[in-house]
Amino acid sequence: MFEILKSDTMGRYLTAVKLIKPGELIINEMPLVIGPPMHNSPFCLGCNQKVDFSSEQYRCPGCRWPLCGPDCKGINNEIGHSKQECSILTERNIINSIEKSHGNRLKAIHEVIFHLRCLYLKHSHKDKWEKLQALEAHNDLRKDIPMLWYRNQFRIVNQIREDWNITDFSEEEIHTVCGIIKVNCFGVGREGIRGRSLYPTTSLLAHDCSPNARIILDSNDYSVSVSASRDIKEGEIITISYVDIFMSTLQRRDELKNAKFFWCSCQRCSDPTEFDTFCNALRCPKCSKSSVLPTDPLDQKAPWRCTNCSHIMDADVVAAILVLLPEELGTFDINDVASHKKFIERYSKILGDNHYFLLSAKYAICQAKCSNSTPTSFLENKEKYCREILKVMELLVPGQSRVKGIIMFELYFTLMLLSAKKMQTDQITKKEFRNTMRNAIGLLEESEEILRWEPEGTASRKKAEEAKAILLQLKCDRP
Numbered sequence: 079m080f081e082i083l084k085s086d087t088m089g090r091y092l093t094a095v096k097l098i099k100p101g102e103l104i105i106n107e108m109p110l111v112i113g114p115p116m117h118n119s120p121f122c123l124g125c126n127q128k129v130d131f132s133s134e135q136y137r138c139p140g141c142r143w144p145l146c147g148p149d150c151k152g153i154n155n156e157i158g159h160s161k162q163e164c165s166i167l168t169e170r171n172i173i174n175s176i177e178k179s180h181g182n183r184l185k186a187i188h189e190v191i192f193h194l195r196c197l198y199l200k201h202s203h204k205d206k207w208e209k210l211q212a213l214e215a216h217n218d219l220r221k222d223i224p225m226l227w228y229r230n231q232f233r234i235v236n237q238i239r240e241d242w243n244i245t246d247f248s249e250e251e252i253h254t255v256c257g258i259i260k261v262n263c264f265g266v267g268r269e270g271i272r273g274r275s276l277y278p279t280t281s282l283l284a285h286d287c288s289p290n291a292r293i294i295l296d297s298n299d300y301s302v303s304v305s306a307s308r309d310i311k312e313g314e315i316i317t318i319s320y321v322d323i324f325m326s327t328l329q330r331r332d333e334l335k336n337a338k339f340f341w342c343s344c345q346r347c348s349d350p351t352e353f354d355t356f357c358n359a360l361r362c363p364k365c366s367k368s369s370v371l372p373t374d375p376l377d378q379k380a381p382w383r384c385t386n387c388s389h390i391m392d393a394d395v396v397a398a399i400l401v402l403l404p405e406e407l408g409t410f411d412i413n414d415v416a417s418h419k420k421f422i423e424r425y426s427k428i429l430g431d432n433h434y435f436l437l438s439a440k441y442a443i444c445q446a447k448c449s450n451s452t453p454t455s456f457l458e459n460k461e462k463y464c465r466e467i468l469k470v471m472e473l474l475v476p477g478q479s480r481v482k483g484i485i486m487f488e489l490y491f492t493l494m495l496l497s498a499k500k501m502q503t504d505q506i507t508k509k510e511f512r513n514t515m516r517n518a519i520g521l522l523e524e525s526e527e528i529l530r531w532e533p534e535g536t537a538s539r540k541k542a543e544e545a546k547a548i549l550l551q552l553k554c555d556r557p
């Protein structure tokens with residue numbers, strides 16, 4: 079289905095050797111290694127479930143680390159809390175030092191544990207170690223960033239070699255593992271479970287801000303599956319997005335440079351209008367009629383200009399807006415409709431209609447629970463937001479995506495509630511009602527098709543199960 083090629087700019091990457099259809103599975107694999115998250119609260123070292131330091135919490139009989147329970151599958155397991163890891167933590171009385179620091183050292187210790195799990199593959203699994211070593215570490219590029227290199231020197235290399243007195247691995251080997259984790263690691267998790275993992279083949283996938291493949295990480299067993307989200311032609315590079323697709327070009331490019339060490343120059347990044355979605359656009363503060371867009375989206379410092387009155391905005395001013403607003407958005411609870419609504423009202427004056435921040439707030443509102451008693455005006459607004467998001471998604475990331483599946487599910491419910499209300503009050507005819515319902519069922523079918531691949535137990539998979547049950551019921555009800 080794919081072959082591994084190499085280029086000077088991208089290193090290794092995967093291309094399709096035949097046409098791959100939407101939904102077709104490209105990769106399904108288990109991780110080389112799993113580690114605890116970069117977090118200051120404790121997680122079970124066996125299965126990465128959230129635990130705590132209370133006296134009721136079960137503890138490892140050896141190292142006293144809090145674990146989810148004696149039956150955790152990850153205890154004494156080489157991909158979880160192995161015997162070797164337990165004796166390393168026991169001999170150094172690590173749990174005591176964490177408790178003395180009131181948990182403040184936990185994030186740093188989690189990091190060391192993950193690096194050690196990678197390093198010990200050298201002794202325990204030569205084949206996995208070779209696959210791990212083959213992953214990109216960008217040592218040369220990272221050495222030129224003193225802040226990053228010396229942080230790793232003090233927090234990982236010295237910690238392992240000097241503080242923990244583990245001298246089986248050279249400084250170079252440890253620095254390489256630091257790079258491999260930074261460039262290739264995936265965060266896996268859902269409510270209550272969080273971990274990080276590295277995969278041998280999935281890690282080779284190239285990035286594109288409008289990817290043609292979809293990645294699903296299963297926090298039940300940490301397996302990963304990659305499937306086509308749209309047609310991938312023979313010879314086409316198979317791509318995923320390393321960053322959140324609801325981010326502006328300035329931010330996506332900055333994040334990719336900082337975390338993955340390259341400046342993205344994909345088609346979406348190169349287009350000031352982002353495929354005519356204007357998701358980047360600010361409202362002109364001078365004429366307020368038109369959009370302010372980057373004059374050169376591939377230059378982070380290039381000025382922004384109004385397409386109507388040519389008013390110029392400095393890139394640093396735009397960058398400041400892009401930093402401040404998500405901070406505010408990030409403080410809202412996902413279910414807090416009122417705050418999201420206020421955000422939209424307030425910032426519609428400075429952001430373009432389709433701006434990511436407005437879309438993110440609308441996305442939160444679209445997921446609000448509705449019932450027969452929900453006011454019609456709210457349902458109408460929700461329908462409008464769902465359609466706006468779907469339109470933008472179709473241009474930005476055409477094909478199957480989780481966001482699209484969720485929005486189609488929400489739109490189905492909204493249309494069902496709205497059209498029932500309208501028919502009861504004679505605002506629409508029976509025929510119009512039937513037509514709307516036919517379209518709504520089409521949305522539900524597509525949503526189920528997209529979300530059925532989501533990992534078991536996740537909110538999106540539950541939506542797929544609900545959709546399936548409704549579709550089955552509708553089939554039974556049909557005369």
Ligand SMILES: C[S@@+](CC[C@H](N)C(=O)[O-])C[C@H]1O[C@@H](n2cnc3c(N)ncnc32)[C@H](O)[C@@H]1O
Binds near residue numbers: 087281
């Ligand atoms: C997760 S690795 C992918 C595999 C890597 N190419 C290799 O040879 O091991 C990420 C690295 O691939 C390269 N890369 C991926 N997508 C790229 C793109 N769109 N443009 C330039 N470099 C890219 C960058 O060097 C990045 O740090």
